[in-house]
Amino acid sequence: MNKEDFFMLKDNIIYFDNGATTLKPKCVIDAMEKYYTVHTSNIHRGDYKASMITNKLYDNTRNIVKEFINCNSDKEVVFTSGTTMSINMIVFGYMRKFLKKGDEVLLTKSEHASNVLPWIKLAEEIGIVIKYMDLDSEYALTVDNVLKSISDKTKVISIAHVTNVIGDVRDINAIGQICREKNILFCVDGAQSVPHMKVDFKMANIDFLSFSGHKMLGPTGVGVLVGKEKLLNDMDPLFYGGGMNSFFEADNTYELKKVPTKFEAGTPPIAEVIGLGEAIKYLMNIGMDKIHKYEIELKKYLVSKLEGNKNITLYNKNSNSGILSFNVNGVFAQETSIYLNHYNIYVRAGNHCTKMLKDNIGIKNTVRISMYFYNTREDVDKLVNVLNNCNDIFKIVL
Amino acid sequence: MDSNLKREIILDNYQEPMNRGLFDDDSYIRVKANSENCIDNLEFMIKVDNDKIVDIRFDGEACAISTSATSIMIKSLIGKSIKDVKNILTNYKKMINEEEFDSEILGQLNVYDEICMQPNRKNCALIPSQAIDEFLAKIEKM
Numbered sequence: 001m002n003k004e005d006f007f008m009l010k011d012n013i014i015y016f017d018n019g020a021t022t023l024k025p026k027c028v029i030d031a032m033e034k035y036y037t038v039h040t041s042n043i044h045r046g047d048y049k050a051s052m053i054t055n056k057l058y059d060n061t062r063n064i065v066k067e068f069i070n071c072n073s074d075k076e077v078v079f080t081s082g083t084t085m086s087i088n089m090i091v092f093g094y095m096r097k098f099l100k101k102g103d104e105v106l107l108t109k110s111e112h113a114s115n116v117l118p119w120i121k122l123a124e125e126i127g128i129v130i131k132y133m134d135l136d137s138e139y140a141l142t143v144d145n146v147l148k149s150i151s152d153k154t155k156v157i158s159i160a161h162v163t164n165v166i167g168d169v170r171d172i173n174a175i176g177q178i179c180r181e182k183n184i185l186f187c188v189d190g191a192q193s194v195p196h197m198k199v200d201f202k203m204a205n206i207d208f209l210s211f212s213g214h215k216m217l218g219p220t221g222v223g224v225l226v227g228k229e230k231l232l233n234d235m236d237p238l239f240y241g242g243g244m245n246s247f248f249e250a251d252n253t254y255e256l257k258k259v260p261t262k263f264e265a266g267t268p269p270i271a272e273v274i275g276l277g278e279a280i281k282y283l284m285n286i287g288m289d290k291i292h293k294y295e296i297e298l299k300k301y302l303v304s305k306l307e308g309n310k311n312i313t314l315y316n317k318n319s320n321s322g323i324l325s326f327n328v329n330g331v332f333a334q335e336t337s338i339y340l341n342h343y344n345i346y347v348r349a350g351n352h353c354t355k356m357l358k359d360n361i362g363i364k365n366t367v368r369i370s371m372y373f374y375n376t377r378e379d380v381d382k383l384v385n386v387l388n389n390c391n392d393i394f395k396i397v398l
Numbered sequence: 399m400d401s402n403l404k405r406e407i408i409l410d411n412y413q414e415p416m417n418r419g420l421f422d423d424d425s426y427i428r429v430k431a432n433s434e435n436c437i438d439n440l441e442f443m444i445k446v447d448n449d450k451i452v453d454i455r456f457d458g459e460a461c462a463i464s465t466s467a468t469s470i471m472i473k474s475l476i477g478k479s480i481k482d483v484k485n486i487l488t489n490y491k492k493m494i495n496e497e498e499f500d501s502e503i504l505g506q507l508n509v510y511d512e513i514c515m516q517p518n519r520k521n522c523a524l525i526p527s528q529a530i531d532e533f534l535a536k537i538e539k540m
Contacts, residue, residue, distance in 0.1 A: 350437040394409055
């Protein structure tokens with residue numbers, strides 16, 4: 001649906017790499033172009049007309065985010081450069097300050113590098129203990145396995161809501177409830193879920209939620225950290241400078257501004273924040289439940305078409321999202337993606353930044369189809385047709 | 399060289415590469431090679447004796463181009479003196495980077511003389527030379 005809003009799709013391209021980044025609708029590009037051509041100005045510093053327009057759009061994006069993910073206040077919405085920065089802020093701004101040696105943090109082996117490496121670094125620095133919760137036979141995380149992994153020392157659970165290779169949807173409402181009962185901090189990487197389904201910050205009792213703008217129709221270079229206000233008040237910024245301080249003196253005294261401003265030192269990505277606001281309005285206009293339902297149906301359709309092909313191994317046919325990882329038997333993932341590119345079908349090959357998942361699925365690299373609402377059954381038919389007739393793959397790629 | 403023949407040589411070396419598989423042996427020097435642009439990730443073990451390369455083995459995950467290039471490179475370098483190895487590497491890199499090169503000494507490695515037409519594959523073809531370069535830097539320090 002809504003294919004006509006996306007310039008790149010007019011070029012006969014089938015874009016199945018939405019887990020990496022999504023296309024941008026015209027309204028997002030228009031809003032950013034307007035900032036650059038009509039009201040270019042810095043925020044919170046000018047008394048002229050253009051500056052006031054920019055301020056209003058920038059500040060209002062926090063309200064749009066608040067409504068979109070249902071947090072308590074716009075003070076809980078911090079603009080970052082993306083999910084990676086958001087998680088690093090949580091780990092090094094909050095966790096480094098409050099966790100102690102021996103405290104346990106629960107992750108899984110299907111997490112993205114950005115939700116593993118900061119924790120590994122923190123373990124190296126202060127001696128926290130990282131534990132990886134077991135995945136089931138379909139590489140998904142069950143609530144039972146979460147419960148089994150919790151000990152008296154568990155202080156944090158940090159997981160993706162939807163993982164980026166397997167696409168399993170974790171039951172964050174149930175896990176959030178467990179965290180509430182056991183006084184565990186709950187960090188959710190929403191990079192692959194917030195763009196595709198309704199995520200309710202309050203209902204899931206999330207303490208910190210991270211996501212990226214560019215994976216949800218927005219521009220690159222902007223993302224969001226949503227944190228409970230009390231936690232954000234206690235969290236230290238990683239960057240210090242203009243815009244985030246109330247005063248500083250020659251005797252080394254200083255005072256920081258309140259949340260969320262204290263986390264946004266320097267000139268933020270203004271055009272990008274405005275573009276993100278437009279992207280979220282666009283998504284809300286379609287409806288997140290509608291998007292999720294559409295993608296699941298499209299994935300089921302794709303699976304039904306590929307299941308009979310004995311030449312193809314599917315790794316996650318039952319996961320409840322628009323992500324399908326597979327390999328053509330005997331063909332390295334990258335060759336398959338180069339082959340598909342020959343037919344203008346864009347997919348991703350690799351380990352998708354989940355290098356530890358090989359411990360579970362036994363292979364390192366896969367081809368990943370990640371769908372969005374602008375993909376259609378016709379796109380799927382073309383992909384399936386090309387995969388069903390790939391005997392000449394090496395003739396094409398070599 | 400005819401493009402069908404090139405494809406055949408590449409495919410043969412991809413599907414049945416020379417000396418795939420590593421083992422523990424301290425007399426070998428180990429190096430790794432990977433690409434920032436793609437997912438190739440290979441590890442090499444190389445044995446040098448009396449200024450000659452006497453064995454090269456490799457393992458890891460890599461595409462058809464880097465696997466085959468590694469296989470052909472191994473065949474080309476075993477038995478060669480360090481001086482000859484450097485000469486082959488220099489000319490191989492020149493060929494991949496579209497500079498003037500001596501095709502005579504490259505033998506079967508000439509199958510990649512048109513890889514520049516697929517710019518994203520150039521790095522794949524350079525994976526084995528990246529590893530051998532690192533190996534050469536290591537032995538020079540020894």
